[in-house]
Amino acid sequence: MAKKKLKELVINRDWCKGCGICVAFCPKKVLELDKEDKSVAVRPQDCICCKLCEIRCPDLAIEVVIEPDKEK
Amino acid sequence: MAIKDYLRQRFFPHMWCPGCGHGTVLNSLLRAVEELGIEKNDIVMTSGIGCSARISGYVDFHSLHSLHGRALAFATGVKLSQPKLKLLVPMGDGDALAIGGNHFIHAARRNIDITAIVMNNKIYGMTGGQYSPLSGVGKKATTAPYLTIDNDFDVVELAKAAGATFVARTTTFHATEATDFLKKAIMHKGFSVVEILSQCPTHYGRKNKEGDAPQMVANYDKITARLGSKKLEENPALIGRGIFVDRQAPEYCEEYDKIIEYAMKGRK
Numbered sequence A: 001m002a003k004k005k006l007k008e009l010v011i012n013r014d015w016c017k018g019c020g021i022c023v024a025f026c027p028k029k030v031l032e033l034d035k036e037d038k039s040v041a042v043r044p045q046d047c048i049c050c051k052l053c054e055i056r057c058p059d060l061a062i063e064v065v066i067e068p069d070k071e072k
Numbered sequence B: 001m002a003i004k005d006y007l008r009q010r011f012f013p014h015m016w017c018p019g020c021g022h023g024t025v026l027n028s029l030l031r032a033v034e035e036l037g038i039e040k041n042d043i044v045m046t047s048g049i050g051c052s053a054r055i056s057g058y059v060d061f062h063s064l065h066s067l068h069g070r071a072l073a074f075a076t077g078v079k080l081s082q083p084k085l086k087l088l089v090p091m092g093d094g095d096a097l098a099i100g101g102n103h104f105i106h107a108a109r110r111n112i113d114i115t116a117i118v119m120n121n122k123i124y125g126m127t128g129g130q131y132s133p134l135s136g137v138g139k140k141a142t143t144a145p146y147l148t149i150d151n152d153f154d155v156v157e158l159a160k161a162a163g164a165t166f167v168a169r170t171t172t173f174h175a176t177e178a179t180d181f182l183k184k185a186i187m188h189k190g191f192s193v194v195e196i197l198s199q200c201p202t203h204y205g206r207k208n209k210e211g212d213a214p215q216m217v218a219n220y221d222k223i224t225a226r227l228g229s230k231k232l233e234e235n236p237a238l239i240g241r242g243i244f245v246d247r248q249a250p251e252y253c254e255e256y257d258k259i260i261e262y263a264m265k266g267r268k
């Protein structure tokens, strides 16, 4: 199985309330809270597209957009 | 359809506090509905009153935001009149088992085809942190400044004893598991109950010094263990997660149809 490649981490700043859940549980430490207490992807290159941030976000503020599989 | 298409986005950002587990329950539930591919118009969500109950305002299904503790009574009415619709009934622990305790056990007893989701934060969030029948002994609450002395209900045991034919438990830490159990509960014919431990950092967490939302979520992994796991076998005091009951039994609406047929015999 080919490794999933991240296209974009879409974070809705209007919906994010800065709870830090996505930051705390990201296995690759991709996310941090910025000065305004909003989640930002500081190391997107390390993202393994596990979507743990997206599925646990209580504010439905994160979407992990994966690069479409080119072989298909 | 994308998850967001099941939301009434005009009401976002939602009213729940930062890190409130109820948002994660909504997240898990929308994924379950999306993965099952159920049409929005085939779902009715009824809710009572509480932070948890506000969930019905955020989903783009048919919805009824009703009375405290009475969501299952409204759902029963809807289901009996429109048995083809899927009924989802999310409730807070107070809503489901304090004021709504009778509706809960009787819906289970009838085995009516409804999915009850208990969003258990062990406290009355909306009204400022009073203890609930699920708080348990030795907890702090606005109404228990010197600690609670009341025993708590075990939602799983209660639902089981009352006659629910599908009973599962999970937490907001285990969001994928929650989606999986919700899918099974929604597809189950009969009364299904999914208890989801859901953090209230604002009241329960603060009063009981359980830390911030991420700490409370991480704690759900520590205090629970999957049924049949080594972890649970070695630490039987942990809270079990998994599917506790999954059995078939006559469903209320179908039995009601049979009675109508019987009563109408020979007539039109």
Ligand SMILES: Cc1ncc(C[n+]2csc(CCOP(=O)(O)OP(=O)(O)O)c2C)c(N)n1
Residues within 6 Å of the ligand: B049, B050, B051, B052, B053, B068, B091, B092, B093, B094, B095, B096, B099, B119, B121, B123, B124, B125, B126, B127, B132, B200
């Ligand atoms: C008949 C009635 N009694 C009391 C209330 C006040 N009340 C509103 S919400 C609530 C409890 C909420 O707790 P819970 O159901 O656990 O939900 P949470 O807010 O924690 O999600 C109470 C007692 C009410 N609205 N109606």
Ligand code: SF4
Residues within 6 Å of the ligand: A011, A015, A016, A017, A018, A019, A020, A021, A022, A023, A038, A039, A056, A057, A058, A059, A060, A061, A062, B019
């Ligand atoms: S989990 Fe969601 S709301 Fe919380 S900080 Fe991350 S993006 Fe923001």
Ligand code: SF4
Residues within 6 Å of the ligand: A009, A025, A026, A027, A028, A029, A030, A031, A046, A047, A048, A049, A050, A051, A052, A053, A054, A064
């Ligand atoms: S998808 Fe996984 S690795 Fe990528 S940011 Fe989210 S939690 Fe981190």
Ligand code: SF4
Residues within 6 Å of the ligand: B015, B016, B017, B019, B020, B021, B022, B051, B052, B121, B125, B126, B199, B200, B201, B202, B203
């Ligand atoms: S008071 Fe508690 S239950 Fe209510 S929204 Fe805030 S964190 Fe959630």
